[in-house]
Amino acid sequence: AQSVTQPDIHITVSEGASLELRCNYSYGATPYLFWYVQSPGQGLQLLLKYFSGDTLVQGIKGFEAEFKRSQSSFNLRKPSVHWSDAAEYFCAVVHGGYQKVTFGTGTKLQVIP
Amino acid sequence: DTGVSQNPRHKITKRGQNVTFRCDPISEHNRLYWYRQTLGQGPEFLTYFQNEAQLEKSRLLSDRFSAERPKGSFSTLEIQRTEQGDSAMYLCASSLAGRGATEAFFGQGTRLTVV
Numbered sequence: 027a028q029s030v031t032q033p034d035i036h037i038t039v040s041e042g043a044s045l046e047l048r049c050n051y052s053y054g055a056t057p058y059l060f061w062y063v064q065s066p067g068q069g070l071q072l073l074l075k076y077f078s079g080d081t082l083v084q085g086i087k088g089f090e091a092e093f094k095r096s097q098s099s100f101n102l103r104k105p106s107v108h109w110s111d112a113a114e115y116f117c118a119v120v121h122g123g124y125q126k127v128t129f130g131t132g133t134k135l136q137v138i139p
Numbered sequence: 140d141t142g143v144s145q146n147p148r149h150k151i152t153k154r155g156q157n158v159t160f161r162c163d164p165i166s167e168h169n170r171l172y173w174y175r176q177t178l179g180q181g182p183e184f185l186t187y188f189q190n191e192a193q194l195e196k197s198r199l200l201s202d203r204f205s206a207e208r209p210k211g212s213f214s215t216l217e218i219q220r221t222e223q224g225d226s227a228m229y230l231c232a233s234s235l236a237g238r239g240a241t242e243a244f245f246g247q248g249t250r251l252t253v254v
Contacts, residue, residue: 030181062245069230069247070182116181124170124189125234125243129181 028053032117032130039107040138047102047133049117057121059100061091062129065113073115076100087111112137141165143246145231151252152221159217160249164233171214172243173206174230175199182230188214189236221253 031050039045051057058077062070074085081093091102100117117130144163152158164171169190174182185204187195190211200206203221208214218225228250234243 058242060242067250070245072242072244075242118181120243124187124194124236125232126172126184126187126195127174127182127232127243128184131181132179 028121028128030117030119030128030130032115032133034133035131036134036136038136038138041109042106045102045104045107045111045135047115047117047135049100049102049130050098051100051117051119052098053119053121055121056093056095057119059091059093060118060120060127061085061089061100061102062116062118063087063113064116064132070116073102107135107137109137109139111135143231143233143244145229145246145249147249148247149250149252151254154223154253155220157217157219158221158251159215160229160231160251162214162216162231162233162246164213164231165235165244166212168233168235168244169211170234170236170243171208172232172234173214173216174232176228176230176248177226182228185216218251221251223253226251226253 029052060075061073076093114132114134116132118127146161171188173185176182188208203219206216228248230248232243232245
């Protein structure tokens with residue numbers, strides 16, 4: 027079945043430490059890939075997206091993600107986490123003929139001082 | 140503001156009541172989507188419109204739910220005889236159909252609490 031998997035439900039990092047959030051997808055062809063961030067009670071903000079081309083994509087707030095076709099992965103990274111990055115992060119894919127988005131279950135990031 | 144607008148932002152209702160939410164998409168976007176997000180989960184697709192035509196409905200959209208987009212602009216999502224299980228964040232998104240258009244933009248959502 028087609029799916030998006032975020033294996034880490036909850037991650038805690040220290041402020042200033044590096045961060046990697048994992049995402050794997052299961053689709054027949056490479057879908058369009060996205061990372062969104064959601065603060066409590068808020069809507070979704072797009073961090074970055076991958077459609078084609080360079081497999082390392084840069085996003086807002088210092089985030090980047092790398093698409094690895096061989097691993098069906100699209101992991102999100104940030105070299106130095108800030109306290110304001112505490113939020114929930116969703117990996118998502120768009121596939122098919124229109125922009126219907128399928129989301130992973132999310133990873134909640136806690137940042138400790 | 141040219142983003143996707145949703146109203147109200149919050150709604151508390153008693154079980155059994157009907158509620159209606161509104162979504163105003165980005166003005167030139169002809170595709171509109173509704174999603175539902177329950178606590179601790181990612182958003183799940185409910186339904187999709189292209190202009191005024193509702194082209195896909197999820198199994199999640201029970202017969203108590205109805206969505207409309209009468210003039211191909213704003214959309215409403217109505218829930219009849221609300222149940223506690225309907226408590227969730229309801230998100231609307233819009234996008235532009237056409238070559239190279241590959242991204243949907245999300246609103247801030249309407250949080251529904253059924254008591």
